[in-house]
Each structure stands twice: as C-alpha cells, then as structure tokens.
Amino acid sequence: MISTRALTKRYGATTALDDVNLQVPDGSIYGLAGPNGAGKTTILGIIAGLKEASSGEVVLGVGRHEIAVLSDTPQFDKWLTGREVVALSLELASAGTDAARIDQVLAETGLTEAARRRVGGYSRGMLQRLGIAATLVSRPRLLLLDEPASALDPQGRREVLDLITRLRGTATVLFSSHILADVQEVCDTVGILRGGRLLFQGPLHQLLVGSAVPRYEVRLRGNSAPAIAALRRAPWVTQVREFNAGEVLVEVRSLQDAEVGLPRALAEAGASVVSLRPEEVSLERAFLELTQ
Amino acid sequence: MNLWRLEILRVLRTRRWIALGAVYVGFGLLGPLSAKYLAELLKLSGTGADGITITFPPPVPADGMAQYVANALQVGTIVAVVVVAGALAFDAIPEMGVFLRTRVTSVWGILIPRLVVSFAVCAAAFVLGTATAWYETWALLGPLSASAVAWGTLMGILFTAFLVALVAAIAQWAKGVLGTVLTSLVVLIVLPILGIVRAIQVWLPTRLGGALTELTSGTPASEFWRSSLVAVLATVGLLVVAAWGARRREI
Secondary structure, eight states: OEEEEEEEEEETTEEEEEEEOOEEOTTOEEEEEOOTTSSHHHHHHHHHTSSOOSEEEEEESSOGGGEEEEOSSOOOOTTSBHHHHHHHHHHHHHSOOOHHHHHHHHHHTTOTTTTTSBGGGOOHHHHHHHHHHHHHTTOOSEEEEESTTTTSOHHHHHHHHHHHHHTTTTSEEEEEESOHHHHHHHOSEEEEEETTEEEEEEEHHHIIIIISOOEEEEEEESOOHHHHHHHHHOTTEEEEEEEETTEEEEEESOHHHHHHHHHHHHHHTTOEEEEEEEOOOOHHHHHHHHHO | OOHHHHHHHHHHHTTHHHHHHHHHHHHHHHHHHHHHHHHHHHHHTOOOTTOOOOOOOOOOHHHHHHHHHHHIIIIIHHHHHHHHHHHHOTTSSHHHHHHHHTTOSSHHHHHHHHHHHHHHHHHHHHHHHHHHHHHHHHHHTOOOOHHHHHHHHHHHHHHHHHHHHHHHHHHTTSSHHHHHHHHHHHHHHHHHHHTTSHHHHTTOGGGGGGHHHHHHTTOOGGGGHHHHHHHHHHHHHHHHHHHHHHHHOOO
C-alpha cells in the first residue's frame, strides 16, 4: 500500500528523517512508534503530500483522493457546525453529499446530538472525534492518523482505539503514537522510529518475541539464595535479579536454553518453586531495549 | 457544503460583512455631511487662543466625495486587509491547513473561492459606500458628474482587486494572520510614500484608491491608464505568487 525508499528530510543542518524505508502492507494497521521528535509527523506529512522529502521517494498504492489525513489536534472553523465540517470533508473528497453517510459517521463517533452545534463549543475530545468522522466519511482506502488518541481522556482514547480497530480489513491505517500501549493494542505491524531512523519494522509479534531479551519470572518459597547462586553460575543465564523477596527475574540467552536448563538448575539447587513462567514482553520493554 | 459556501458562511457568520459595510457606508454618510458642515463645526469649537479665524470656501460637491475617500481609504483599507487576511491565511492554523490541503487536488481549489468571495464582499462594500456618499453629496452639496463617479468606482474596484491579490500573496509567505495584515499594511503605506515623486505616482496602483477624489474634481479618466495597467498586471502577478507560495509551503 505504501512504501518509501531511502526517505530523507533535512531542515538545514538537522536531519529529521534519515534513509527511511517504510513498508506498510495493504489492509494493515501500522503503528509508527517513537518518542517526540523521532520524525513520525514528518513521515506522515511527506506521505500526505504536505511536505517535500529532501531525497528518496514515496510509492503509494492508492490515488491521492483515496487518502485521508487526521492531524493530532484537529481544528476547524469555529462557526461551522459539526455536521457541516463532515459534509465539507465528504464533498471535497468525493464531490458527494450523502446525508445518510454523514449521519452514520456522526453516530459512529458519538456526535449525533452535537452535530448541529457550532464547533467553537466542542471540547478537545469532541474535536478529535469530529476529525475522525471527517476522515472516515469518504471511506478512504488509506488513513494517516497522527497521534489520534494522545490528547484524549481515557474514555475518549478507548473510543478512538475501538474506531481504529473496526477499520481493520476495510482500510489501511498508518498511525503514529508515542503511547506504546495504544500501538500494541490495535496494530498488527509496527515501525520503531528514533532520531529519524527506522530501528525496527515488521509484525508486532516479531518485535515482541524477536527483539526483547527473554526473561523468566521465578517465585520461590523459603531461602532463595542457593537457587540464585546456582542460576548465576549457569552459562546460559545472563542476569539474575531478585526484585522482591522470593521473586526472581532470570534473563537468559534463549527461551530454548531456559526451558531445558531452568527447571533442572532449580531442582539441583533444592529450590522450592512456587511458579515459573516466561515474562510477558510488552511493546514498551521491546521499544526501550531497542532504543537504548 | 463546498468551499464556495464555506467562504460565504465565513463572511456571514463572522459578521465580517457588517464590519466592511459599516465602515464604507458609515463614511459614505459622514463624508459629505462633514464637508457640508465643516466650517460650522469648527466655528462651534471656537477660535484659537491667538484669535486666529479660519475661513473656508463654500463647500462644493467634489468635497463630499473627497471627505468620503479620505476616510474610507484609510480605515476601510485596514478593515479590508484584516478581512481578506482572515480568509486567505488558511495555513495560519496548521491543522486547518492540513484539513483543506489534503482534500483538494490543487491549491487553486482553496484559493479561488477565498479570492473571489473576499474581493466581492470588499468591492460590494466600497460600491455601497460610494453610492451612499454620492447620494448624500447630491442631497447636501449638489450633483456630481455621473461618469466621473462611475470611473472612480471602477478604479476603486480595481484597487480592491490589487489589495486582495497583494494580501493573498503575502498570506502564503507570512506567518499567521497578524503577520499578513502588518506586512500588507506596510506595503500599502510605503507605495503612496513613493508617490511623492510625481513620475512614480502616476504608475502606482494605490493611486486608484483615491481616484474618485481626483475624477470628481475634474481630472480626466485617461490620467489613470498607467496606474490601471500596473494594477492589472500586479494583480495577475501577485495571484501567481500566491499560488506558487501556497504550493511550496510546507505545514
């Protein structure tokens, strides 16, 4: 659907994007994660045609009229009503005036009651939802969403994430966020950006399993010192840390080593094992390990 | 809802038409009135401390139009620049710029309705104010040459087109509405200053703004061909600059 080749953007001496090769599969929900200033908005801006790349190219699998863009804090003329904003968006995108479709997206975004009120009286969350309604109304094939939920309260965030999830299979979504939990929740493909460089790109599970160092959480009853000492001697163990009394985090070279060696080492040390399980890898942890 | 309707709603709902209409029609009413009663008004305020008495010649019809133009050209131009800048600086709030730019195939799609509606509302206010001043002058001071008023109005409209194009061009390069307004006003102030040199003045498009005064005082319309020509060429050039600026701007 979208690919970029050696995309670079410079502002004077500052390189905002450095040789970025993005591959957004057709129909995917692609999360572009990275800290503030990583270059997420710049990439979206270049793909949307709002900025020009210093070098490299963007290959789009859809026409420009099939792309819809939502900025992080959407704003509209305050004297328009919410319905008029959505109607304007539909008219501009498809030269159509489908009243039923306008009502439908207003309902989906929970704005039916406020539809005839002027936008100047909308809260920030309502503006965000109005922006999403205006983005969805023309049924775009590609949506570029810049931090769509970052400015919202928990309920608003929940609604926006649900809306994005419902788009799966009907459109390709490229959305940027520095909230990793959001990316982990709705995305199937992830790109990690830092300092303008794409550090990782691929399916979410590949990032979680492949990039993060495997760890096991071990709970022991009684004296845990002999078991910890035994684990520290094992060649396939890279780190052992007791984070609570009897609760030990064991970092291993590979899951395969741990699956065979960990129960044996604990048994040989005479440890009383309450539980033993691989630590669930979060995107946040994978992200931090990748970017630090 | 389309971009034309959007611009018409902008003028109506933000009450910009009232601001423009009030300024031009207001000065259209007040200009001839103050020309007629200027001597009396000064008499009422008394003589100076040195006992100086100022004697005015009896007002003539051209004075009514001159008073209107003098006021409308200053305050009216400022209001017009603010109104036009508000419509044409569409990237002033980047999120609004993103909304529009990503939904049109060409920036002309955004620019043309804004240019046309802004020009139409400013020109309409100017014509309405001129018609008011003309009527009031006739009623208070006597008739004016219809052809002089018609030519003067036409040249005033041409000046309005130049003003709109100037603001449009500046809006695509300046930052925000305030920057656009201030830069436009500086240009509109500097140009007449250059006109102190007579050889330059006859070519200046800003001369057209006050053409009504000169024409109703007896200056032939042919005197303004150079200003008119420059105004037309500058308007076209500024529109090209506006489109170029809008296309190259990154938000």
